[in-house]
Amino acid sequence: MRHMKRGFLDSLRLYVKGGSGGMGYPRFGGVGGNGGNIYAEAKEGTSLLKTLKAHPDKRWCSENGTNSRQFRILGEQGEDVCIPVPVGTAVRLDDQRVIGELNQIGDKILVARGGIGGSPNNQYNGQKGQAHHIILELKLIADIGLVGFPNAGKSTILKAISNAKPKIASYPFTTLKPNIGMAEFKDGRQISIADLPGLVEGSWANVGMGHKFLKHVERTKMLLFMVDINGFRLGPKYPYRSATENVVLLNKELELYSPDLVEKPSLLVVNKMDSPFAEEKLKRLLDELQQIKDVCARFPEEMCPDQFVIFDEIIPCSAKENQESVDYVKRRLRELLDFYGDQEREAPELAAKRRVKSKLIEINRQLV
Numbered sequence: 001m002r003h004m005k006r007g008f009l010d011s012l013r014l015y016v017k018g019g020s021g022g023m024g025y026p027r028f029g030g031v032g033g034n035g036g037n038i039y040a041e042a043k044e045g046t047s048l049l050k051t052l053k054a055h056p057d058k059r060w061c062s063e064n065g066t067n068s069r070q071f072r073i074l075g076e077q078g079e080d081v082c083i084p085v086p087v088g089t090a091v092r093l094d095d096q097r098v099i100g101e102l103n104q105i106g107d108k109i110l111v112a113r114g115g116i117g118g119s120p121n122n123q124y125n126g127q128k129g130q131a132h133h134i135i136l137e138l139k140l141i142a143d144i145g146l147v148g149f150p151n152a153g154k155s156t157i158l159k160a161i162s163n164a165k166p167k168i169a170s171y172p173f174t175t176l177k178p179n180i181g182m183a184e185f186k187d188g189r190q191i192s193i194a195d196l197p198g199l200v201e202g203s204w205a206n207v208g209m210g211h212k213f214l215k216h217v218e219r220t221k222m223l224l225f226m227v228d229i230n231g232f233r234l235g236p237k238y239p240y241r242s243a244t245e246n247v248v249l250l251n252k253e254l255e256l257y258s259p260d261l262v263e264k265p266s267l268l269v270v271n272k273m274d275s276p277f278a279e280e281k282l283k284r285l286l287d288e289l290q291q292i293k294d295v296c297a298r299f300p301e302e303m304c305p306d307q308f309v310i311f312d313e314i315i316p317c318s319a320k321e322n323q324e325s326v327d328y329v330k331r332r333l334r335e336l337l338d339f340y341g342d343q344e345r346e347a348p349e350l351a352a353k354r355r356v357k358s359k360l361i362e363i364n365r366q367l368v
Helices: 048-054 154-161 210-218 243-257 259-263 278-290 292-296 323-367
Strands: 011-017 038-042 059-061 081-085 089-093 098-102 108-112 131-138 142-147 179-184 190-195 220-228 266-271 314-316
Touching (some): 011 048, 011 108, 038 089, 048 259, 098 108, 108 131, 142 154, 142 323, 154 190, 154 266, 179 323, 210 220, 210 259, 220 243, 220 323, 243 278, 243 292, 266 323, 278 292, 278 314, 314 323
Parallel strands (some): 011 059, 142 190, 142 220, 266 314
Antiparallel strands (some): 011 131, 089 098, 089 131, 179 190
């Protein structure tokens, strides 16, 4: 199991400060410029991780308005600032009040208003801009997102471990809309699982369901990769792909759309283990995944990802014939969700402890 901090974020707390208004000019009745506003705007191809990387200090401040002056009676307004966020983000204050939601590309919300410029109404004193913390939360479509090419068995396993009733068939087809199921446990715990619109080669370039599929993948906490141990072929015009090739291609499709996706916690389920010679094929798959970089050297360059998904576990399963293997998948999904949830909650506490310890060391040095 990996104990590293994951790169995927579904919540981010930021400090935002609108610009202060410029001073007025009492002698000529001049008015100072208003401070710049700060907005959160839904942008295509972004993520909360990218928002964090843009300002690692988590501070977003807009420009102050300029003062009124002898040759510029009306001061200039400070430049506005837009914080890019992914579609499906809710914005709230520390006291839990929701400012708004950004559900479509181009949606924009004012999160910090700039101060009013100095004028006769305020004794020519520019006013300070709003300053507070906001919390950006990605509204998740589900806890778990099922990722796999058509006919890998995603709908079958979703039906086996949850209350969902998806369409199931023995031929390659693409789910047209997400099927959401709730997996329930004896202690009352529930986790949501989404069988997302089927992935095909070229989805990153919007082939097939394309971006519609990958947009949903972004809005899950964890990914459950599924491959058919027998490999897969979409149709006569398409090449046959082995189970290993399918894992590599799934990895590549996600990476091409957004490198952040390969940072998410992930499990790999190898399905249809009731097939003839499945054990031999599984051994070959595991061996190849152990040395995946060397194996990829035999593939065309365009198939090979730059960063490989690190699976927390690879689980052989027969979603249709072996309920014991399905129950094991269900149990491991819960355990890993809880593990990464605990890790995320503990991270701020550990950071605070490190800051206190560092401060104490500094004080002790000064005393000495």
